[in-house]
Amino acid sequence: MTQRLTLRRPDDWHLHLRDGAMLRAVLPETARHFARAIIMPNLVPPVVTGADATAYRARIMAALPKGMTFSPLMTLYLTESTDPHDVAAAHAAGLVTAVKLYPAGATTNSASGVRDLARVRPVLETMAEIGLPLCIHGEVTHAEVDIFDREKVFLDTVLEPLRRDIPNLKVTLEHVTTRDGIDYVREASGDIGATITTHHLMINRNHILVGGIKPHYYCLPVAKRATHQEALRKAATSGNPRFFLGTDSAPHTDDNKESACGCAGCFTATNTMACLAHVFEEEGALDKLEGFTSLFGPARYGLAPNDATITLVKEEAPVTYPARIETGDGPVTVFDPGHPLFWRVLDQ
Numbered sequence: 001m002t003q004r005l006t007l008r009r010p011d012d013w014h015l016h017l018r019d020g021a022m023l024r025a026v027l028p029e030t031a032r033h034f035a036r037a038i039i040m041p042n043l044v045p046p047v048v049t050g051a052d053a054t055a056y057r058a059r060i061m062a063a064l065p066k067g068m069t070f071s072p073l074m075t076l077y078l079t080e081s082t083d084p085h086d087v088a089a090a091h092a093a094g095l096v097t098a099v100k101l102y103p104a105g106a107t108t109n110s111a112s113g114v115r116d117l118a119r120v121r122p123v124l125e126t127m128a129e130i131g132l133p134l135c136i137h138g139e140v141t142h143a144e145v146d147i148f149d150r151e152k153v154f155l156d157t158v159l160e161p162l163r164r165d166i167p168n169l170k171v172t173l174e175h176v177t178t179r180d181g182i183d184y185v186r187e188a189s190g191d192i193g194a195t196i197t198t199h200h201l202m203i204n205r206n207h208i209l210v211g212g213i214k215p216h217y218y219c220l221p222v223a224k225r226a227t228h229q230e231a232l233r234k235a236a237t238s239g240n241p242r243f244f245l246g247t248d249s250a251p252h253t254d255d256n257k258e259s260a261c262g263c264a265g266c267f268t269a270t271n272t273m274a275c276l277a278h279v280f281e282e283e284g285a286l287d288k289l290e291g292f293t294s295l296f297g298p299a300r301y302g303l304a305p306n307d308a309t310i311t312l313v314k315e316e317a318p319v320t321y322p323a324r325i326e327t328g329d330g331p332v333t334v335f336d337p338g339h340p341l342f343w344r345v346l347d348q
């Protein structure tokens with residue numbers, strides 16, 4: 001018997017759409033299933049001001065194919081010269097949903113990020129006052145800290161002191177990858193949530209490194225050992241509203257991934273819902289999928305869940321997804337979990 005699952009239409013609370021030809025190619029992959037997404041501002045140059053966000057939003061809407069509906073929820077890239085008044089005005093105008101903190105050098109296009117948190121304190125205080133959430137890439141960047149420890153060290157040395165200092169700041173710890181991060185968010189007092197990506201639920205560091213290096217599994221924060229993956233799976237399927245979906249779908253062309261210095265990012269937009277249904281089914285938690293993909297994110301950002309629905313069906317035979325999509329910049333490989341998928345989203 002075919003299994004069917006109808007959910008409120010999902011939203012993606014962490015997405016990279018890029019710009020230009022890449023934007024045109026990847027946007028439909030998300031808009032096909034998702035109603036809204038938080039759009040990451042790490043373009044080159046980054047989306048820093050309200051005016052930048054207005055212009056980027058217009059480019060996204062212009063790239064949306066006719067007949068598709070999608071609402072981009074814009075973010076501003078926090079820099080040490082960000083003007084608190086500009087942020088407050090963008091929030092008051094309903095233009096931005098969050099501000100993004102990248103520690104300088106933490107990931108793709110983060111050179112303009114923050115080196116010294118003291119320098120952005122006035123912006124953070126303004127955000128706490130007006131209730132504008134801060135989305136955080138939670139990794140330290142110090143050369144002496146092992147890449148597998150960078151999230152844990154960030155929790156202890158940056159996040160906890162920051163939240164003690166500005167307790168009313170709404171924080172989303174993005175793409176959490178460790179048991180430490182999960183425990184922190186579960187137990188913290190105050191206004192905190194965390195996004196979990198699709199790929200971090202499906203891979204651990206063995207998938208990247210055993211039997212040959214797999215550049216398409218390389219992303220930041222880098223996948224950790226299996227015990228951490230297990231903690232992420234338990235949190236995502238627990239029904240705790242602090243944990244919700246942010247795919248971090250982050251397209252790079254194959255040339256840029258399959259390289260001696262490959263870019264970080266997994267492109268999961270195309271098959272994310274099939275992957276998530278697979279994971280939730282494995283965890284015996286299909287009844288928790290809707291909360292994770294469609295209810296907890298809107299609640300956290302003070303928005304209503306979508307009225308529209310999508311229906312997933314489980315097929316008897318594996319469902320195939322394209323290995324890559326073509327973009328004007330070159331092919332982009334679609335995330336391959338390394339085993340068959342049986343779920344697919346019914347065409348509307």
Ligand code: NCD
Nearest residue numbers: 016107108219220250264265
């Ligand atoms: C992202 C990108 O490519 O922009 N890469 C990634 O590995 N996730 C940046 C980010 O979110 O860290």
Ligand code: ZN
Nearest residue numbers: 016040248250
């Ligand atoms: Zn990201």
